[in-house]
Amino acid sequence: MNRMKLVFDAKLENEAFARASGIAFLMPLNPTVDEVMEIKTILAEAIVNCMIHGYQGREDGQISVQMEYDETHRVQITVSDQGTGIEDIELARQPLYTTRADLERSGMGMTIMESFSDQFEVQSQPGQGTTVRMIKQLQFHE
Numbered sequence: 001m002n003r004m005k006l007v008f009d010a011k012l013e014n015e016a017f018a019r020a021s022g023i024a025f026l027m028p029l030n031p032t033v034d035e036v037m038e039i040k041t042i043l044a045e046a047i048v049n050c051m052i053h054g055y056q057g058r059e060d061g062q063i064s065v066q067m068e069y070d071e072t073h074r075v076q077i078t079v080s081d082q083g084t085g086i087e088d089i090e091l092a093r094q095p096l097y098t099t100r101a102d103l104e105r106s107g108m109g110m111t112i113m114e115s116f117s118d119q120f121e122v123q124s125q126p127g128q129g130t131t132v133r134m135i136k137q138l139q140f141h142e
Contacts (some may be wrong), residue, residue: 002028003068010051010061010081018065019043022077026138029073035138038116039077045109046079046132054083054130073138080131086124 004025008014022043023036031039047063055061066078086092092110110132114120117134124130 001068001070004066006065007062008065009059010055010063011059012048012051014063015044015047015051018047018063022065022067025067026069026075029069029075029138031138035136039075039136042077042113042116042134042136043079045113046077046134049109049132050079050081050083050130054081054085056084069138073140075136075138077134077136078131080129082129085126085128086122086130087126089122089124092122 002025004021006018006021008018019040023040026036026039043065047065050061050063051057054063061081061083064078064080066080067075069075110120110122113132113134116136118137119133119135121133122130123133
């Protein structure tokens with residue numbers, strides 16, 4: 001098992017840093033180009049959701065990204081904030097649903113994360129934040 005944790009301020013300029021750090025952490029697994037693109041997308045969607053929805057654009061919060069993988073190349077990605085939380089998780093998971101239409105958000109973030117994951121789970125409490133956990137099985141190659 002190999003693990004890492006990254007905690008950073010909810011500033012948009014930190015999204016690329018966090019995404020690149022996550023991919024760099026997975027390089028020993030020799031992921032395919034498609035796997036790299038899918039994980040970059042998962043990370044970007046989860047992190048930007050924390051910024052836009054969790055902290056509603058405020059930059060005073062922090063985001064945590066934790067990743068781990070094992071010898072079978074099973075990757076777990078956990079992204080958390082301590083923001084506003086989600087009132088209705090099932091509604092938030094519906095394609096095209098957004099609470100920020102004013103920002104021209106498509107409402108596809110959770111749908112995209114779920115489609116690129118083998119397992120996808122959301123835990124949230126209003127006023128206490130949200131944690132999104134995704135598992136992705138990478139191909140095993142020499």
